[in-house]
Amino acid sequence: MGSVCSRPIGIRSASVDDAFWSAEQELVRTAVLPYQWKALNDQVPGAAPSYCMHNFRAAAAQNRRLSAQASKDGRGNAPTYTNRGFNCLPEDPSHPDPDKFYGYVFQDTDFSKWVEAVGYSLAHHPDEELERTADEAIETVCAAQLENGYLDTYYILNGMDRHFTDLKDHHELYCMGHLIEGAIAYYEGTGKTRLLHAAERFADYVASVFGPEPGRLHGYPGHEIAEMALVRLYETTGVRRYLDLASYFINQRGTEPLYFEQEDRERAEHDGVEYQPDTDWPRPYAYYQAHEPVADQRQAVGHAVRAGYLYAGAADVARLTGDGALDEAVHALWRDIVDRKLYITGGVGANADSESHSYAYDLPNDTGYCETCASVALVFFARRMLELDPRAEYGDVMELALYNNVLDGMALDGKSFFYGNPLEVRPQTRRNHDPRYSYVPIVRKKWFGCACCPPNLARLVESVQDYAYTVGEDGATVFTHLYIGGQVSLDLAGGPLTLCMHSDLPWSGGACATVRLGAGGGGGSLTARECTLAFRLPAWAGGEAAADCVKVHRSCADDAPITKRVSQGYLYLSGPWRDGDGIDFDFDMPVRAMAANPLVSQDAGRVALVRGPIVFCAEERDNGANLHLLHLDGRALLTDGRGIDKAHGGQVEVEPFTFMAGSAPDDPGAAGHVDQVSRPMVRLRVPAWRQSDSQAETRPLYEPWGPVVHEPATALLIPYFAWSNRGENEMRVFLDVG
Amino acid sequence: MGSVCSRPIGIRSASVDDAFWSAEQELVRTAVLPYQWKALNDQVPGAAPSYCMHNFRAAAAQNRRLSAQASKDGRGNAPTYTNRGFNCLPEDPSHPDPDKFYGYVFQDTDFSKWVEAVGYSLAHHPDEELERTADEAIETVCAAQLENGYLDTYYILNGMDRHFTDLKDHHELYCMGHLIEGAIAYYEGTGKTRLLHAAERFADYVASVFGPEPGRLHGYPGHEIAEMALVRLYETTGVRRYLDLASYFINQRGTEPLYFEQEDRERAEHDGVEYQPDTDWPRPYAYYQAHEPVADQRQAVGHAVRAGYLYAGAADVARLTGDGALDEAVHALWRDIVDRKLYITGGVGANADSESHSYAYDLPNDTGYCETCASVALVFFARRMLELDPRAEYGDVMELALYNNVLDGMALDGKSFFYGNPLEVRPQTRRNHDPRYSYVPIVRKKWFGCACCPPNLARLVESVQDYAYTVGEDGATVFTHLYIGGQVSLDLAGGPLTLCMHSDLPWSGGACATVRLGAGGGGGSLTARECTLAFRLPAWAGGEAAADCVKVHRSCADDAPITKRVSQGYLYLSGPWRDGDGIDFDFDMPVRAMAANPLVSQDAGRVALVRGPIVFCAEERDNGANLHLLHLDGRALLTDGRGIDKAHGGQVEVEPFTFMAGSAPDDPGAAGHVDQVSRPMVRLRVPAWRQSDSQAETRPLYEPWGPVVHEPATALLIPYFAWSNRGENEMRVFLDVG
Structure with missing residues (x-):
């Protein structure tokens, strides 16, 4: 049996019941979603207003007005286009004009991301009030939609005569993509189709405007996401048109003549301004991944979120259309990221200036961007790669990004957020307004005018179970990619099968799965089911060697044996599974001291400590200031090749403890304020x-060098995702070793 | 006898005859000055045009036109003001309008800096053609001057009705300062007063407009230099008014209400635009050192060139007026720079974004700015501190800046220049258009539209002898601050005295001085002269302990002895000096491995190698790429506390060699091209x-850490000032040690 392609299971098929992830989901449900709803209604004092619902209401009112006029005099006076800029704010913030568009051009997506997370949440946590709020919001959104299906309030309110004339920067297709994602999630979570139909109507309109046919627009999104959203819409509705459109967007992208260049020229001509050629590096329009055909792309370049979304969509299309050139491209792009552009925290996008991938091996710890959204996009890409080709590395990277760079995006009280997630900060850069670090956050913010990261994190956390499993296209294999407690119920090999998972991750490597056959996961079927349960063997547990840590125990000793096969880092357990069968996982979880490739100049002479999926860091709070003077004792890090090992002299102490979050300032509205909350975690003590x-401060600036005097110390390292929860302070992931 | 204040000797009093400095001066004379003249006449193909002489010609023509009109109809139609921006370029660069102003607002200073260097050059190297060229240029410049003495072509051509309304950013007083400096140098070099009188007329006009009296402007220069120029004008002419004006500019600066803030408000009102408060850090107008009274300033902040010029001028005024508060301020500012903000190369201004001082101990090697001009300013400041208070540290820093950061500003062929002088470069930052390094040069450029650095370096190099000596205010002491071959002739203690110096610096520590009494330095006086010869004992030679390396030998053994006294790092040799007496210096010049203060995070675990006044660096050309992987062997750097010492295991080899400059590209116009030239130098071989x-490149991005395998190597280090003379490549001053 070879490996099989697989596909998502759908949000209702799996639920979470896990000490770690239930807490994260609870935080999103109880803290983030209500906050987010307030934010998109401009009701968070001190936070940048979103104007998102304002815009939908304004567009809905305009539609009603125009429709009333049209029924009176036969035509409505739709506005003619006024360019109101990329981010338009009211002159008097306390009195926004109720008829005008405000905020970023993509502000509609604030709603879509929220409703997506709401859909996931409602799937497992019914909440009448939340559902009623969402239904009302959906009515407003649907009322903003035009007759022809178009739905982007920026152009509806500013003038439809220029819609789709700035695909590069005006995000209409990005808005469509998020709308589709949100609509499907809400449909999956509630069964309601109102928003799904609106999304389909928008997609239908777009499908009628774009495409290879003469007279249509031969363009594609400036900010990708529509590609994977359209694939999901195809998989949800079965309407082939959506897959074709996704495929068109991907394969048209970057072909000559470059659409964005034509568009730039035409817009300059229309506006009577001088055409300014794009100067992206290494090629014009590389920022948009639109510099060459996607199938030819081999280097991850440009804006890291867009890149991740594009690659995810391209992997989807490759899987569904069998496009070998795209398949080759996404595999090469994956390698470029993982081998040359990935932070050890699962962060990507080293260049803060343009939120972009930097060049190979350029991974600055202090100025690196590592946008939360870029890691969310990497998780999307990784799951698509798993669907194409179940290989443990994809799951390893997905898990790494999720537990570290993504979760770092949210404070432990769920009330403040990081946009960028640096691996090293020194508060003096902020205190001295150092322009080189203007993009490097030191404490989390409450919200952002450009609010991509908090809701992106929310929708991912609320649907994390969707990333834990895929089901093989043979209909007889279920893949477990992430070890998260809960259960997944599927129709497998001709009948219902439920896998009940318990997991001690990320704090220790124990987990177990119980097989239930029969409807509702309740068990009861007495006949065995011939199928395959495939489990990822994490690299942190030793990779394929960790197969030995997995034991099957049968409810009936007489059954034909379950065969074990290891392929590409997955353990395939095949045979006649019977209700009550179980699998025990006892993964080794050694502390690992990891060094970067010698070509990464920023990490020379340094190590980062990792245990299981968790990356650790040193905070000033635990280790004093001037972390550049703290050196891990190399002798204590000696390893058996896989992890720090006592037999080899390793001396790192792993200590379960209760992390007490909570920052000093009493002002709950202050940047960086974190409420007092506690969370069980593990920390490391390192000689x-x-x-x-x-x-x-009283010594000269330069003195004759002499061997450094070592003051003995113990480094105390906490999980990276938990840093900056105890007030502003210094932090480092990569520490000197010597 | 206590220490005495001292003052400059005047450019004609000393001449250079020195293997090292004669070559540098020759380069400036034969390569830089002619090139500079072409540049300020816009005759260098491929280089940014200066428009400097163009502007003077345009202003002169306008003056003639207006004067002709005035004699016809009683009034000339002077233009009313049009703001043409900080840097105005012609729409069609091949056809600039002959009547318009172009270039930066301070473009007049291109001439002044050139004529200053020309003056120094002519003082010792008569050159009829050069002098004729300069005289003609001076005629044009004088013809541009207005009747009332005002001379800044930006306002003369753009409209005088708004002159002196933007002192903060429009550089009129900066232009005056440079004009004065240039005029005095030309006067000192040639005895001609034409330009000096023009400068005096401008200064007289300014003195009539500014001052404490009601109805006058209570402002001061946005870009300092006028302060020290006016002091020099006072010292040249004896006119007290100029010292008073300098003193006013310094003491008025930063007093409440802040003049620049008032000016900003008034200009906004006049222009009908919204007033934007200044947002400098740590205080508004700190960029201009105008945030608080100069006498209260204790931290070096803001634009590093301006800061250096201000502190130099303040030290001048403190010396001449006996202002104790200013004296305290300049001493504190000096300490702040030297103890917290000085690169080991003598560079200052760590913040490239604003060409400014950064906060204490922030000394990034790769993004640090270290503008050539800022080190020139530091040399100015250091010499003024020496005049105030002869203390070896001032001479040490002056020498360090001169031999390293200043000389690094010019290629070894004298044809290309660095604006910024980083301590670490990686060419991939340029190849990949990394925005974080957009200010970091990797190869020298031919010229700059904002051409402050090349001519600033030229005027300093051509007058370096002026920094080697000062004469005590007691009239009986001559101080030698720098060991440069040549001679200095002064009236000392009632008669002419010449000191003939020979020096092996910077490549070895030998030097000797011969005393000549009598006119013309020719000797001949038979009577002894009771006076003091004071010599700096360099820190690199052991500081005051180096007094033992200095031997006096007398021409007549019977004379009363010369007494030796050491004070603040100077060796005072006093007694009845006789013609033919000599002093031999045999300074020890060990290689020193220097470590930065532990608070400098960027230099943690690293050392820089220094020998005598020369700082060394490793280039890729000699050491291969990826210099972050090169580690100096700590055992070879062991020291006796002062220098690397064989007896302590030190193993650094000092190797005299001939440096062959010359870069590969055949295009002599290409950026970074250096002609083939050779220079004797010393290099270091370090285990x-x-x-x-x-x-x-085929290994994973992260792997389990293990003790690093040491591949034996020898680091080959060349003088820092000589780097980037053999094509683009990687370079580091601070190297890892381990």
Whole structure:
């Protein structure tokens, strides 16, 4: 049996009941979603207003007005286009004009991301009030839609005569993509089709305007997401048109003549301004991944979120259309990211200036961007790669990004958020308004005018179970990619099968799965089911060697054996599974000291400590200031090749503890304020030494070098995702070793 | 006898005859000055045009026109003001309008800096053609001057009705300062007063407009230099008014209400635009050092060139007026720079974004700015501190800046220049258009539209002898601050005295001085002269302990002895000096491995190698790429506390060699092209090891850490000022040690 392609299971098929992830989902449900709803209604004091619902209401009112006029005099006076800029704010913030569009051109997506998370939440946590709020919002959104299906309030309110004339920067197709994602999630979560139909109507309109036929627009989204959203719409509705449109967007992208260049020229001509050629590096329009055909792309370039969304969509299309050139491209792009452009935290996008991938091996710890959304996009890409080709590396990276760079995006009280997630900060850069670090956050913010990250994180966390499993296209294999407690119920090999998971991750490597055959996961079927349960063997547990840590125990000892096969890092357990059969996982979870490739100049002489999927960091709070003087003792990090090992002299202590979040300032509205909350975690104590900085301020700036005096110390490392929850302070992931 | 204040000697009093400095001066004279003249006449193909002489010609023509009109109809139609921006370029660069102003607002200074260097050059190297060229240029410049003495072509051509309304950013007083400096140099070099009188007329006009009296402008220069120029004008002419004006500019600066803030408000009102409060950090107008009274300033902040010029002028005024508060301020500002903000190369201004000082101990090697001009300003400041208070540290820093950051500003063929002088470069930052490094040059450029650095370097190099000596206010002491071959002739203690110097610096520590009494330095006086010869004891030679390396030998053994006294790092040799007496210097010049203060995070675990006044660096050309993998062997750097010492295991080899400059590209116009030239130098061979990077590109991005395998290597270090003379390549000053 070879490996099989697989596909998503759908949000209702799996539920979470897990000490770690239930807490995260609870936080999103109880703190983030209500906050987000307030934010998109401009009701968070001190936070940048979204104007999202304002815009939908304004568009709905305009539609009603125009429709009333049209029924009176036969035509409505729709506005003619006024360019109101990329981010238009009211002159008097306390009195926005109720008829005008405000905020970023893509502000509609604030709603779509929220309703997506709401859909996932309602799937497992019915909440009448939340559902009523969502239904009302959906009515407003649907009322903003035009007769022809178009639905982007920026152009509806500013003038439809210029819609689809700035695909590069005006995000209409990005808005469509998010609308589709939100609509499907809400449909999956509630069964309601109102928003789904609106999304289909928008997609139908777009499908009638774009395409290879003469007279149509031969363009594609400036900010990708529509590609994977359309694939999902195809998989939800079965309407082939949506897959064709996704495929068109991907394969048209970057072909000559470059659409964005033509568009730029035409817009300049229309506006009577001088045409300014694009100057992206290494090629014009690389920022948009529109510099060459996607099938020819081999280097991950440009805006890291867009890139991740594009690659995810391209992997989808490759899987569904069998396009070998696209398949080759996404595999090469994956390698480029993972081998040359990935932070150890699962962050991507080293270049903060343009939120973009930097060049190979350029991974600055202090100025690197690592946008939360870019890691969300990487998780999307990784799951699509798993669907194409179940290979443990994809699951490893997905898990890494999820537990570290993504979760770092949210404070432990769920009330403030990181846009960028640096691996090293020094508060003096902020105190001194250092322009080189203007993109590097030191404490989380409450909300953002450009609010992509918090809701993106929310929708991913609320649907994390959807990333834990896929089902093989043979209909007889279920893949477990992430070890998350809960259950997944599927029709497998001709009948219902439920896998009940318990997991101790991420704090220890124990997990178990119980097989239930029969409807509702309740068991009861007495006949065995011939099928395959495939489990990822995490790299952190030793990769394929970890197969030995997995034991099957049968409810009936007489059954034909379950065969074990390992392929590409997955353990395939095939045979006649019977109700009550179980699988025990006892993965080794050693602390690993990881060094970067020697070509990463920023990490020379340094290590990062990792255990299981969790990356650790040192905070000033635990280790004092001037972390550049703290050196892990190399002798304590000696390893058996896989993890730090006592037999080899390793001396890192793993200590379960209760992390107490909560920052000093009493003002709950202050940037960086975190409520007092506690979370069980694990921390590390590592033998270390410090270079003395006593009385450094009275010593000369340069002195003759001499061997450094080692002051003995113990480095105390906490999980990276938990940093900056105890007030502003210094932090480092990669620490000097010596 | 206590220490005495001292003052400059005047450019004609000293001449250079020195293997090292004669070559540098020759380069400036034969390569830079002619090139500079072409540049300010817009005759360098491929280089940014200066428009400097164009503007003077346009202003002169306008003056003639207006004067002709005025004699016809009683009034000339002077233009009313049009703001043409900070840097105005012609729409069609091949056809600039002959009547319009072009270039930066301070473009007049291109001439002034050139004529200053020309003046110094003519003082010792008569050159009829050069002098004729300069005289003609001076005629044009004088013809541009207005009747009332005002001379800034930006306002003369754009409209005088708004002159002196933007002191903060429009550089009129900066232009005056440079004009004065240039005029005095030309006067000193040639004895001609034409330009000096023009400068005096401009200064007289300014003195009539500014000052404490009601109805006058209570402002001061946005870009300092006028302060020290006016002091020099006072010292040249004896006219007290100029010292008073300098003193006013300094003491008025930063007083409440802030003049620049008032000016900003008034200009906004006049222009009908919204007033934008200044947002400098840590205080508004700190960029201009105008945030608080100069006498209260204790931290070096803002634009590093302006800061250096201000502090130099303040030290001048403190010396001449006995202002104790200013004296305290300049001493504190000096300490702040030297103890917290100085690169080991003598560079200052760590913040490239604003060409400014950064906060304490923030000294990034790769993004640091270290503008050539800022080190020139530091040399000015250091010499003024020496005049105030002869203390070896001032001479040490002056020498350090001069030999390293300043000389690095010019290629070894004298044909290309650095604006910024980083301590670490990686060419991939340029190849990949990395925005974080957009201010970091990797190869020198031919010229700059904003051409401050090349001519600033030229005027300093051509007058370097002026920095080597000062004469005590007691009239009986001559101070030698720098060991440069040549001679200095002064009236000392009632008669002419010449000191003939020979020096092996910077490549070895030998030097000797011979005393000549009598006119013309020819000797001949038979009577002894009771006076003091004071010599700096360089820190690199052991500081005051180096007094033992200095031997006096007398021409007549019977004379009363010369007494030796050491004070603040100077060796005072006093007694009855006789013609033919000599002093031999045999300074020790060990290689020193220098570490930065532990609070400098960027230099943690690194050392820089220094020998005498020369800082060394490793170039890729000699050491291969990926210099972050090269580690100096700590055992080879062991020291006796002062220098690397064989007896302590030190193993650094000092190797005299001939440096062959010359870059590969055949296009002499290409950026970074250097002609083939050779220069005697010294290089260092240091035992080292490299972390292997073999096949790194095929290895994973992260791997379990293990002790690094040391590949034995020898680091080959060349003088920092000579880097980037053999094509684009990687470079580091601070190297890892381990």
